Amino acid sequence: MFKLKPVLFCCLSLFASSVLAKSASVDINIDAQHPGAVLNKNIYGQFMEHLGRGIYEGIWVGKNSSIPNKDGFRLDVLQALKELKVPLLRWPGGCFADEYHWRDGIGPRDQRPRTVNSNWGGVIEDNAFGTHEFFEFAELLGAETYVNGNLGTGSPKEMVDWLNYMTSDADTTLVRERKKNGRDKPFKVDYFAIGNESWGCGGNMTPDYYADLYKQYSAFLKAPADNMPKFIASGGTNEQTDWTQTLSDKIKPSWSLRMDAISHHYYTIPTNNWETKGSATGFPKEQWFSALQQTLRIEDFIKQNVAILDKNDPDKKVGFYVDEWGTWYDVDKGTNPGFLYQQNTLRDAIIAGLNIHIFNRYAERVQMTNIAQMVNVLQAMILTDKEKMILTPTYYAFKMHIPFQDATYLPVSLSNIPQYKSGDASIPALSASAAKAQDGNTYISLVNTQLEGAIEVTLDQVKQAKGQLLTSDKMDQHNTFAQPHNIQPSDYSAKVKNGKAVISVPAKSLMVLNLGKI
Known part of the structure; x- marks a missing residue:
């Protein structure tokens, strides 16, 4: 069992888009001090x-x-x-x-x-x-x-x-x-x-x-x-x-x-x-x-x-x-x-x-x-x-x-979650999940549910920020037998300076990042 370190604070700020009522700032806290269950x-x-x-x-x-x-x-x-x-x-x-x-x-x-x-x-x-x-x-x-x-x-x-x-x-x-x-x-x-x-x-x-x-x-x-x-x-x-x-x-x-x-x-x-x-x-x-x-x-x-x-x-x-x-x-x-x-x-x-x-x-x-x-x-x-x-x-x-x-689940809390709206209905514009993997690294999975509007994420106290991103300009992008590589993940990395990385999570995307041994 790895010794867990203090809470990891991740701050997010979002640009305004047509589906968000106004620009918003969201903090994500990854609580490494209080791990949850093993993710079977x-x-x-x-x-x-x-x-x-x-x-x-x-x-x-x-x-x-x-x-x-x-x-x-x-x-x-x-x-x-x-x-x-x-x-x-x-x-x-x-x-x-x-x-x-x-x-x-x-x-x-x-x-x-x-x-x-x-x-x-x-x-x-x-x-x-x-x-x-x-x-x-x-x-x-x-x-x-x-x-x-x-x-x-x-x-x-x-x-x-x-x-x-x-x-x-x-x-x-x-x-x-x-x-x-x-x-x-x-x-x-x-x-x-x-x-x-x-x-x-x-x-x-x-x-x-x-x-x-x-x-x-x-x-x-x-x-x-x-x-x-x-x-x-x-x-x-x-x-x-x-x-x-x-x-x-x-x-x-x-x-x-x-x-x-x-x-x-x-x-x-x-x-x-x-x-x-x-x-x-x-x-x-x-x-x-x-x-x-x-x-x-x-x-x-x-x-x-x-x-x-x-x-x-x-x-x-x-x-x-x-x-x-x-x-x-x-x-x-x-x-x-x-x-x-x-x-x-x-x-x-x-x-x-x-x-x-x-x-x-x-x-x-x-x-x-x-x-x-x-x-x-x-x-x-x-x-x-x-x-x-x-x-x-x-x-x-x-x-x-x-x-x-x-991996071992690490609780994630989000404050001031922006809403993705359609008519009178709304869902969270951002979803996140984090865990400490068997390799000792902490991983975070991020989903931007919006059809428009990137979400800028600032991660603090990280060793690295690299992984993969899955997205497309087309909301129904898919692979065909004639074109089997229309959509597949691309590598993603962000510079880390003084333990801080700025991540842009595109609209309609899934991202999984390795944050290193925190």
């Missing part, structure tokens, strides 16, 4: 579901594909994800999880059953990517694993058998079967969820009914002590708090009943209308603002649920995992509506930065989040088109925040 690396977790081209083509192309691959995994995507230092993978869903029968995805691929993916596009699922492929992929990335069990159409025995197949090393018929299928040692299962979105696609259940099912199923889910996963209960969505209330009331973790976390889902929809969500590109300025305004609502939802847990679980044994989050727009024209394929722009990177800042503030409970989804679906890191691949602005946002993985 799994806050930067990813989500991969059998949905559209999220797995097939996006990750798995098969050993005989003309696309360069390693044992069926496409090499370009694999390399890009390695560089992203993906800490955690969630699979197989999502809604798909509660119709997924694990035995369909083991054994010789040419003998696996062909089923219909009734949730996503009604396409044929050939089950070429199953349990063994998932763990092999996670091991190639060095990522932890999160498996979502089938509560909706499964049974306690099916779920128990799957967990035993994955984790056991006893000389049982299931373990012999796993070894016959090519895996001698047990798989490492770090997290295991009992159901998904049980309030909706996972069974249209009530919180009370689900809580009773959770207790029933979890009573039989056992694994070796050195390979026991953390168990996750399916929680609510949006403003719902009744799931957290009921689960934390009815399920008291003990030696015979484990509930290590409750999940929560929230998607950012610019229009706040599921029927017409808004476009990923070519959107009006009003939807830049509304998308950011909608994404910031997640903080209230987290705060309300955490308050319930603080009351019902004062020893903080139960985490609050936002295991699905991200932007959701109308699908790109000409694509299968069931594939949820959408472009990814600078706006998405800004939204990612804002969410990361919020998750960091609640890291004591929010120990995992999973953006939806990793490749080709919703707010993806990567888009592919057959042999072509591009990295998205969200990919770069996550890559810029790698130093925050397992």
Whole structure:
């Protein structure tokens, strides 16, 4: 543990712009004397579901594909994800999880059953990517694993058998079967969820009914002590708090009943209308603002649920995992509506930065989040088109925040926060988050939400001020297969004189700076 030094004072002054009522001066204090929780690396977790081209083509192309691959995994995507230092993978869903029968995805691929993916596009699922492929992929990335069990159409025995197949090393018929299928040692299962979105696609259940099912199923889910996963209960969505209330009331973790976390889902929809969500590109300025305004609502939802847990679980044994989050727009024209394929722009990177800042503030409970989804679906890191691949602005946002993985949170306070206004509504024009990384350096992440107007930041008591900046003149700037480098981070540095640096944070930008060992 590094010895923390006195409070770091950072002063900001802002130039007037058309979206600010008047010029303003803002102080940012980074309190190094009172560090917060460790920012669990799994806050930067990813989500991969059998949905559209999220797995097939996006990750798995098969050993005989003309696309360069390693044992069926496409090499370009694999390399890009390695560089992203993906800490955690969630699979197989999502809604798909509660119709997924694990035995369909083991054994010789040419003998696996062909089923219909009734949730996503009604396409044929050939089950070429199953349990063994998932763990092999996670091991190639060095990522932890999160498996979502089938509560909706499964049974306690099916779920128990799957967990035993994955984790056991006893000389049982299931373990012999796993070894016959090519895996001698047990798989490492770090997290295991009992159901998904049980309030909706996972069974249209009530919180009370689900809580009773959770207790029933979890009573039989056992694994070796050195390979026991953390168990996750399916929680609510949006403003719902009744799931957290009921689960934390009815399920008291003990030696015979484990509930290590409750999940929560929230998607950012610019229009706040599921029927017409808004476009990923070519959107009006009003939807830049509304998308950011909608994404910031997640903080209230987290705060309300955490308050319930603080009351019902004062020893903080139960985490609050936002295991699905991200932007959701109308699908790109000409694509299968069931594939949820959408472009990814600078706006998405800004939204990612804002969410990361919020998750960091609640890291004591929010120990995992999973953006939806990793490749080709919703707010993806990567888009592919057959042999072509591009990295998205969200990919770069996550890559810029790698130093925050397992860093120690440093509280940030802002005074006189300027407001970015649209009509009668307003949101903060500036967002910030800071942490002391494992390398001993302090990092600060800054987001300027405005479409116009740079923010000048004066940092005091710093050793250096260098990092990366992601921005563009166009609010919907994005990478295409014809022009894959339209938007990517640029290096940024400022001179430091007598411990002071002046930073200009451009409009609609995300910046992560290394301030040195303070």
